[in-house]
Amino acid sequence: MKRRCAALAAAMLVPRMALGAQAPRSQHAMVTQLVGTTQVTIVYNRPSARGRTLFGKGGVVPWGKVWCPGADTATTIALSRDMVVAGQTLVFHIPYPGEAQDALRLKVKPQPGGGAPFMESLAFYFPAADSERALLNLQWGETIVQVALAVK
Numbered sequence: 001m002k003r004r005c006a007a008l009a010a011a012m013l014v015p016r017m018a019l020g021a022q023a024p025r026s027q028h029a030m031v032t033q034l035v036g037t038t039q040v041t042i043v044y045n046r047p048s049a050r051g052r053t054l055f056g057k058g059g060v061v062p063w064g065k066v067w068c069p070g071a072d073t074a075t076t077i078a079l080s081r082d083m084v085v086a087g088q089t090l091v092f093h094i095p096y097p098g099e100a101q102d103a104l105r106l107k108v109k110p111q112p113g114g115g116a117p118f119m120e121s122l123a124f125y126f127p128a129a130d131s132e133r134a135l136l137n138l139q140w141g142e143t144i145v146q147v148a149l150a151v152k
Helices: 002-013
Strands: 027-035 038-046 076-079 083-085 088-090 119-129 133-141 143-151
Touching (some): 027 119, 027 143
């Protein structure tokens, strides 16, 4: 009995990686920004370029197609109050109703990185924020999509 317990204890101490489990290729991430007193939190998984063409014909994300940025699971945005996102009101605290009833769907125009460094893994960040508005950037590779946020 003691040998079984010792073997079980030893097996429990072996890291999962050593047992053949693999770390996910897309790492989990979260970014939070206060805009005035409104908290904006984005939770997502970060796919990596890994030498692939990211956008356009033959890319991971073809132009003109709906894309939920992130990997493995849906990217979420949580607001502590209603906000205006790219000119459209987004109400806080509503459950996801399904694609046919998306809370918000934006048509955006990506911009080239303009000298920005290549971003290997997808990233959301806030390059500017004050008490009334913020800019939210999504960047992957050399492509940046910028969305304006404003307190309602």
